[in-house]
Amino acid sequence: MNPIIPPSGRNIGFVGTRFAGTDGVSLEAAKWAKVLWDHRHVSHWYAGKLDTDPAVSMLVPHAWFGHPDIDWISERAFGAVRRDPEVTRRIFALAEHLKRTLYEFVERFSIDIMVVQNALCIPMNIPLGVAISMFCAETNFPTIAHHHDFYWERDRFSVNCVGDLLRMAFPCTVPSIQHVTINSEGQRSLSHRRGASSVLVPNVLNFETEPPGIDDFNRDFRQAIGIEPDDILFLQPTRVVPRKGIEHSINLIKALENPRCKLVISHESGDEGHAYRDSLQELAEQQGVDLRYVPTRIGEERGYNEQGEKIFLLADAYAHADFITYPSLYEGFGNALLEAFYYRKPVLVNRYSIYVTDIEPRGFDVVAMNGYLTREVVQGVQRVITDHAYRDAMVAKNYELGRRFFGYALLRRKLRALITNVTGADEL
Structure with missing residues (x-):
């Protein structure tokens, strides 16, 4: 599936476990969407928890890392060194289901570029990471993988029985994926552990707009x-x-x-x-x-x-x-x-x-x-x-x-390069 990119106004598909609340991943994704919207790109949202506009969103319950079926897998994947065959079966059954929903998401909203937010680096939802990886391998779909933190940075993931899946999908390194890291240590460790280059895009704030102060409320x-x-x-x-x-x-x-x-x-x-x-x-x-x-x-x-x-x-x-x-x-x-x-x-x-x-x-x-x-x-x-x-x-x-x-001007420059790598045109 290689979409034909229209001359302007791309459909950007944000994919993650959650786009809701004030966690860091949701906030940074919203900033990316704001800068992209300023340049005519329309954002759509795929996750297991959403507070985005339903008209441009696709809610998939099993994409949420807190879903009971995902919890069942995580409890058995980490803190153990032997994997029960039933864990393997459930991971791939759910991954197949989630992969089908990704195909549906891309088709429903005519997605041109997919932006994966943290779902390919931290294994909170193993089936989702596997599903995204299989989808990208099957379609060669233009994808930007925004990595906020990697599993090897967390002690809780150090003992596991899913090392084969972690190496496959967290992150997946198929050619259609551009990797983005938020700090230089993440950039170095990704290169060292996976042999993958990445674009460094730090977290930002909109310094172009004055902060709110004391008001009547x-x-x-x-x-x-x-x-x-x-x-x-x-x-x-x-x-x-x-x-x-x-x-x-x-x-x-x-x-x-x-x-x-x-x-x-x-x-x-x-x-x-x-x-x-x-x-x-x-x-x-x-x-x-x-x-x-x-x-x-x-x-x-x-x-x-x-x-x-x-x-x-x-x-x-x-x-x-x-x-x-x-x-x-x-x-x-x-x-x-x-x-x-x-x-x-x-x-x-x-x-x-x-x-x-x-x-x-x-x-x-x-x-x-x-x-x-x-x-x-x-x-x-x-x-x-x-x-x-x-x-x-x-x-x-x-x-x-x-x-x-660390302002929006920096983010604008970085996104321009990432989008241009896909479209061949300077659109930001």
């Missing part, structure tokens, strides 16, 4: 979460999982010895349990740190809950924040760091590996720590929250660097 955000107008709001804009290093944020507030400093955590614990959250709460109490955990007041849309309380956007929290804490131990890229630059907020960064290789060399002005808090780090934060001229110069510089190196 969010003006009472501080009051709503119990923060006083003259308090110094330290925002931890992440999920509560151990790799986020939130204990460093608590220790920072303690070290500042200022009762006006309050730490606000914006997100839920996620699917990794609540033990870490509980340990943070206990640490904050021991340290005498005012910790506010407010995920129930921050959602995907503004509105009101059943109690009549306002539900704010994460952007509203950024608008009111005085300082951003981002002491992560590891990140695939670091969207919250880009958000801090975008919303013109000073930020504490733990120098995780991708920050050191892909972000720090651009010259951003942050308060940086190397795995632990030092007196110099605390003094750096103290200067930022007390010296307003210094702070203003810092955030203005970071915004400009973000616009140059």
Whole structure:
């Protein structure tokens, strides 16, 4: 199946396990679709969970990695070294079903180019990865595979009985697939492990549009979460999982010895349990740190809950924040760091590996720590929250660097090259 590409206005088919909510993959896919739409390309969506327009979408329940049939396979594929024949049978039966739906998706929406979002690198849904690989092998279909993280980067996938399938499909390296990685380490490891070249496309934000600020709806955000107008709001804009290093944020507030400093955590614990959250709460109490955990007041849309309380956007929290804490131990890229630059907020960064290789060399002005808090780090934060001229110069510089190196202009250039490789015409 080699589609005839029309002269303009391509139909782009985004394929993944989920395009819904605020996970990193869904957000980056939406940014790609926005830039493509600006240049007349129409996006269509295929996944097991969707909050996209049904008119341009195809919902396939077994594409969702949380489907019971997919869970059954994953439970038996990882943490074991011997594969039951029934696991093999189910994988290929579901892969065949999903492959048929891919053919249907491409035909229904006259797809010209397929963009696979993370489904060919992280084996959350093995049958889907196998199905996409077989589809591409059978059709030589023009495909861009956007890899956010690879299975070999995750301990949970290291012991498995599906190594043959992982080598086949995660990622598949048939000639019709162009590979995209989001950081230089992923680019190097893909080349080393699979002999495949890739285009490096970092995560981006729309620095061409000014960030929203304080308005009539969010003006009472501080009051709503119990923060006083003259308090110094330290925002931890992440999920509560151990790799986020939130204990460093608590220790920072303690070290500042200022009762006006309050730490606000914006997100839920996620699917990794609540033990870490509980340990943070206990640490904050021991340290005498005012910790506010407010995920129930921050959602995907503004509105009101059943109690009549306002539900704010994460952007509203950024608008009111005085300082951003981002002491992560590891990140695939670091969207919250880009958000801090975008919303013109000073930020504490733990120098995780991708920050050191892909972000720090651009010259951003942050308060940086190397795995632990030092007196110099605390003094750096103290200067930022007390010296307003210094702070203003810092955030203005970071915004400009973000616009140059991680803005939509960069994404536009990268997508232009990827699309041109398929069409032979410069369309972006």
